[in-house]
Amino acid sequence: MKVFVTGHKGYIGAHLVELLKEEGHEVTGCDTALFEGCEWEDCVPADRDLLLDSRVVSLDDLAGHDCVLHLAAISNDPMGDLDPNITFEINRDASVRLAKLSKQAGVPRFVFFGSCSVYGQGEKLDLDENDPLNPMTPYAISKIDSEKLISPLADDSFCPVYMRNATAYGFSKMLRTDLVVNNLLGSALAYNEIRIMSDGSPWRPLIHCRDIARAAIGFMQAPADKVRNLAVNVGGNNDNYQVKDVADQVKCLIPGADITFTGEVGVDPRNYRVNFDLLAQVLPDFKLSYNLVSGMAELHQKMLEHGFDAADFESDQFVRLRTLSKRMDRLELPTAKTTVS
DSSP states (O other), X not given: OXXXXXXXXXXXXXXXXXXXXXXXXXEEEEXXXXXXXXXXXXXXXXXXXXXXXXXXXXXXXXXXXXXXXXXOSOOSHHHHHHOHHHHXXXXXXXXXXXXXXXXXXXXXXXXXXXXXXXXXXXXXXXXXXXXXXXXOSHHHHHHHHHHHXXXXXXXXXXXXEEEEEOEEESOOTTOOSOSHHHHHHHHHHHHSEEEESSOSOOEEEEEEHHHHHHHHHHHHHSOHHHHTTEEEEESOGGGEXXXXXXXXXXXXHSTTOEEEEOOTTOSOOOBOOBOOHHHHHHSTTOOOSOOHHHHHHHHHHHHHHHTOOHHHHHSSTTOHHHHHHHOGGGGSOOOOOEEEO
C-alpha cells in the first residue's frame, strides 16, 4: 500500500514508519520537523519526506495514496494549553480539512489518532466508547470535535476510523520524558527520586508507543465494514493503572529511589479507567506486544545504555513543551513546502 503519514517524525511516528517499511509499504511522510534535534537514535526514513505543515497539505500531495494515517497534532494537555487557538487550528481544523481533502483525492481509508483523554473526569470506571465524554482540556476537546466533524464524511468510498489511544509510554527513537511512565522512570534515574506531582490516585490507561503504531496498521488493513466511522479505545483492560502503581513499578527497577508526592499540581481531575473490549472485536488478531513491566524494563535498559542523567531529564530534548515553547513562531501558517527524496 501507499501510505501518507502526518507527524511521522514524532514519538509514535518513528515506530510507525519503521513498521510500515518492514511490511513493505511505500511511505510518504509529512512533518514540519518542529522537534528537529530531539532524536535519541537515528530513525528509519520515509520513502518520501514532505517538510510540510498538515494545515497546507494539497490534493496533489494526497493523490494516489491508499491510506492517510493522521498523527500530526499538538500532542498532549500541557502543550494544548500553551495556546488553545493554535491547538484547535492544528488538531481540529486541519484534521477535518485533511479528511475532506483525502476523500476528494480518492483516498479510501483515513485513520485518526485520538485519545482516551476525551473521557476526562470519568463518571464511572471501565469506560467504553458509548459512555459520556467529558473532555477537560483544549487538547481533549479538539480530539472529540474532530471525530464529530469528520464523521459525516463517511460513506461506501471513504472509511474514517478514530483511535482513542491510551496514554503512551516506552522507548522510541524520538524519546519523550513528558509522559507519566517515562517521566517517573527518568526522575528516578536523574535524582534517585520518583516525583509524583499529584496524590497518585488518578487512573490512566497505558499503552506502549509501538503498540499504538501496530494498532494503526491494523485499522489501516481491517475490512472497511468492520471499522467504518468507528471510534475505538486502543489499549488493554489489564493496563489501567493508578499513577502510584506506576511509581511502585519504577521502584522495582530502581529500588534505591524514594517515592515523593510533591502535590504541586494538586488534585488531578483527569481520572479515567477504560474498557478495551471493542478493540478485540474489530481487530481480533491484534494483541499488545508490551505490558507495563516489559515496556518499562526495555526503556530502563535503553536509558542506562545512553547514560541518561539529570542533565538529560532537565534538557529541552526530551520534553516537547520546552521545545515547543521556544519554537512557537514555527507554528505560524507556512505557505511553502520542501520535498526531500
